Amino acid sequence: MIWPSAVRRKHDDSDPEARAFAQARDADRCRGGAVTLPKPEGAFGPPPSIPYNIRMLHTAFSILVSSEMKRKIPQNGDSAGRRQFIPCGDHACFGIVGARRSAASQAALLMLAILLSLGGCSSYKPPDFKLNLEGRDPTRVKPAQREAIEEMLTDLFGTPDDPRVPPGLDLDLSLLQRAAGPIGRDITGTERGLFRKHCVVCHGISGDGAGPIAEMLNPYPRDFRQGVFKFTSVAGGAKPLRSDLLRTLKRGLPGTGMPSFSPLSPEDLDALVEYVRYLSIRGETELFLLRTVVDENEPLPLQRRFVLEEGVRPIAALWRLAEEQPGQYVIVPQRPKLSPQELAAAIERGKALYQETRAQCVKCHGPDGRGDGSETELFDDWNKAKKGITDQQTRELAKWFALPLQSLRPRNFHDGLFHGGGRPEDIYLRIYIGIPGTPMPAAGPAPGTPGVFTSDEIWDLTFYVLSLARRTSSVPEDVTVSAGASEKLR
Amino acid sequence: MQFGGRNRVQPKGTLRRSRRWSRRQWLRATGTLAGIASGTLMAPWHYAAASQRHGIAVRGRFLYDGPPPELRKLTVDKDVDCCGKFDIRDESLMVLPQGGVANVYVYVRSRGVPVAVATAEKSARQVLLDNRDCIFKPHCLALWYLRQDLYIVNSDPIAQNVAFSPLGDLPANIVLAPAPGENTEATWRFRRGQTQPFVVLCNYHPWEKAYLLVRDNPYFAVSGDDGGFEIAGLPPGDWEFQLWHERVNYLNLRDWPQGRRIIRVEGEGVDLGTIRLRPSDLAVGG
Numbered sequence: 167m168i169w170p171s172a173v174r175r176k177h178d179d180s181d182p183e184a185r186a187f188a189q190a191r192d193a194d195r196c197r198g199g200a201v202t203l204p205k206p207e208g209a210f211g212p213p214p215s216i217p218y219n220i221r222m223l224h225t226a227f228s229i230l231v232s233s234e235m236k237r238k239i240p241q242n243g244d245s246a247g248r249r250q251f252i253p254c255g256d257h258a259c260f261g262i263v264g265a266r267r268s269a270a271s272q273a274a275l276l277m278l279a280i281l282l283s284l285g286g287c288s289s290y291k292p293p294d295f296k297l298n299l300e301g302r303d304p305t306r307v308k309p310a311q312r313e314a315i316e317e318m319l320t321d322l323f324g325t326p327d328d329p330r331v332p333p334g335l336d337l338d339l340s341l342l343q344r345a346a347g348p349i350g351r352d353i354t355g356t357e358r359g360l361f362r363k364h365c366v367v368c369h370g371i372s373g374d375g376a377g378p379i380a381e382m383l384n385p386y387p388r389d390f391r392q393g394v395f396k397f398t399s400v401a402g403g404a405k406p407l408r409s410d411l412l413r414t415l416k417r418g419l420p421g422t423g424m425p426s427f428s429p430l431s432p433e434d435l436d437a438l439v440e441y442v443r444y445l446s447i448r449g450e451t452e453l454f455l456l457r458t459v460v461d462e463n464e465p466l467p468l469q470r471r472f473v474l475e476e477g478v479r480p481i482a483a484l485w486r487l488a489e490e491q492p493g494q495y496v497i498v499p500q501r502p503k504l505s506p507q508e509l510a511a512a513i514e515r516g517k518a519l520y521q522e523t524r525a526q527c528v529k530c531h532g533p534d535g536r537g538d539g540s541e542t543e544l545f546d547d548w549n550k551a552k553k554g555i556t557d558q559q560t561r562e563l564a565k566w567f568a569l570p571l572q573s574l575r576p577r578n579f580h581d582g583l584f585h586g587g588g589r590p591e592d593i594y595l596r597i598y599i600g601i602p603g604t605p606m607p608a609a610g611p612a613p614g615t616p617g618v619f620t621s622d623e624i625w626d627l628t629f630y631v632l633s634l635a636r637r638t639s640s641v642p643e644d645v646t647v648s649a650g651a652s653e654k655l656r
Numbered sequence: 657m658q659f660g661g662r663n664r665v666q667p668k669g670t671l672r673r674s675r676r677w678s679r680r681q682w683l684r685a686t687g688t689l690a691g692i693a694s695g696t697l698m699a700p701w702h703y704a705a706a707s708q709r710h711g712i713a714v715r716g717r718f719l720y721d722g723p724p725p726e727l728r729k730l731t732v733d734k735d736v737d738c739c740g741k742f743d744i745r746d747e748s749l750m751v752l753p754q755g756g757v758a759n760v761y762v763y764v765r766s767r768g769v770p771v772a773v774a775t776a777e778k779s780a781r782q783v784l785l786d787n788r789d790c791i792f793k794p795h796c797l798a799l800w801y802l803r804q805d806l807y808i809v810n811s812d813p814i815a816q817n818v819a820f821s822p823l824g825d826l827p828a829n830i831v832l833a834p835a836p837g838e839n840t841e842a843t844w845r846f847r848r849g850q851t852q853p854f855v856v857l858c859n860y861h862p863w864e865k866a867y868l869l870v871r872d873n874p875y876f877a878v879s880g881d882d883g884g885f886e887i888a889g890l891p892p893g894d895w896e897f898q899l900w901h902e903r904v905n906y907l908n909l910r911d912w913p914q915g916r917r918i919i920r921v922e923g924e925g926v927d928l929g930t931i932r933l934r935p936s937d938l939a940v941g942g
């Protein structure tokens with residue numbers, strides 16, 4: 167059940183935006199969402215931090231005020247005297263809109279208001295972050311341990327309705343508040359609850375990649391809680407830049423369930439990027455807490471300072487790494503300008519490199535790049551843990567995971583669909599830094615990795631891979647890099 | 657100067673000093689603080705006061721109670737030209753004919769155990785992980801990340817991959833070119849310690865597996881072929897030790913619940929004697 171953070175618009179059927187909003191709100195109700203009652207223009211909703219009973223009291227009085235106003239102001243059409251049923255949770259409660267009322271009915275309504283304020287029309291339960299028990303037997307986590315972890319996480323990171331930023335973290339709270347919470351608009355008309363509106367259905371409220379439709383998707387939506395992101399421009403396994411996450415949001419991931427969110431405003435996109443970072447840092451802190459409290463039997467109660475110093479700050483430092491040392495970590499593709507003859511030569515060189523044993527491309531992608539190499543048992547890091555040695559073990563393990571085991575298919579270049587984007591720069595980055603969390607390794611030099619190919623060799627490979635795609639794909643190769651679009655998508 | 661010899665262990669396993677300090681203890685604490693301060697200023701890694709002593713060794717030996725299990729032959733179906741000629745076997749439980757159990761991790765679990773300068777200076781700067789004969793060598797290794805890096809080498813004439821994802825640290829997925837040649841070595845630096853070993857894999861050759869323990873102190877050992885281990889240079893005190901084996905993770909024994917036990921480290925050295933491991937302790941046949 168959801169309460170908007172600030173003012174609700176007047177319910178007005180002539181306003182298309184308000185109508186769309188009302189539809190979204192009604193959909194919200196179906197999920198046990200908020201009772202969003204019509205209110206007179208200019209009324210302000212109480213912020214969600216106000217206790218439940220007071221909010222219900224406010225709601226009840228809103229009905230009274232609303233009906234009172236409607237009584238005084240002549241109503242158009244048949245709205246006067248209409249009884250409006252509002253399903254909320256298991257019960258149904260109603261307001262009588264615009265009815266002419268006697269003193270007795272006024273008194274009855276006042277009673278209703280008081281009753282609502284005391285008991286409420288349904289039990290409001292804001293959504294909670296779900297404890298990450300992936301791969302664990304939940305019965306082996308003691309209730310006290312579970313409580314300690316959840317309390318510490320709430321203390322540091324707040325709740326899905328009310329996010330918090332732990333001290334010393336580079337997260338913008340105002341952006342987070344825009345993305346968090348229930349769907350709605352605030353007094354300025356700024357949209358709130360963006361994550362719930364656009365992302366939750368796949369990525370889940372905790373960012374666990376196990377939203378309601380996740381199981382139907384291949385590949386599964388990203389579980390942010392492991393802090394690993396596949397399509398980045400940073401080498402050495404470093405965390406993605408904000409611009410990397412933004413690019414994924416704007417362009418989507420072709421060939422996966424991830425659509426493009428480019429119609430959203432830049433501010434909304436920034437808010438979502440920040441919220442993904444927040445969920446990821448929170449998720450990694452949660453993994454640290456599970457390791458410390460459950461595996462290591464850390465004495466309870468947990469020390470906040472210890473968790474901050476040992477858990478949160480090292481993780482936050484990893485997120486700052488690429489921004490602080492871009493020279494070492496950030497890879498900026500510089501596409502060579504080639505004449506048609508030079509391009510043909512580069513493709514030939516790339517073909518030879520592809521067959522070489524240095525990087526073993528053939529092993530997974532096959533001799534012709536059709537994704538039919540000898541490596542067939544491939545899994546990403548999110549699925550590896552679900553794979554037992556025997557089939558029996560795999561079946562037994564399945565009960566501790568939200569989603570069934572899903573294997574990974576190496577890309578068939580002839581399809582012309584590249585999850586990380588089909589521009590030459592995208593292919594270059596995938597070969598250079600690999601795809602974190604998958605068996606695709608980093609072929610370019612970076613901190614800690616010598617790399618097996620030089621930058622020029624990676625360009626040759628890129629052109630070869632794209633030449634295979636061009637042959638069969640009906641989509642022109644440069645479709646995503648037309649002058650204006652390219653600038654817009656950067 | 658001595659390390660905190662009068663530490664006593666609280667029921668929860670944390671170390672705390674007694675409330676009332678004698679004058680001698682105050683002097684000792686002041687000396688420790690001065691030592692820590694100078695040590696921190698002198699070196700980029702953390703170690704505590706300079707000590708005249710070289711610390712105390714803790715040693716012991718793991719013996720298998722039963723006939724040594726046969727090492728299962730693993731399916732080698734990738735790069736058969738190169739790897740097919742090696743006898744590659746499951747190394748998850750290495751028991752030698754004399755009964756010694758290799759590859760058992762023993763490490764100090766207590767937090768904040770001081771490290772003497774001598775120990776820091778003696779330890780190597782790199783720990784080697786070799787890709788040789790289509791397996792990782794050694795199978796189990798440990799390093800002190802504040803002082804040591806992981807040095808990975810490919811000695812095989814085929815490309816090798818080294819992939820691992822430590823908790824709360826950056827994941828690695830490294831390709832090493834075929835040897836001999838260029839780009840056959842990598843040096844990986846860790847950014848934080850771990851409370852238990854993690855697995856190192858090769859995505860090219862699914863049978864290849866190694867384990868790596870990354871700690872913030874040098875007090876760890878992996879039992880050798882004879883089952884013996886020794887952790888040297890420990891300061892005196894009551895320290896909690898942890899046993900870990902890849903078959904069962906925490907090695908739960910009668911005297912070592914969850915593989916943990918507090919041991920008083922003092923005198924010339926501590927000999928834990930023979931620690932007997934039953935097949936059921938290592939999930940053999942289960």
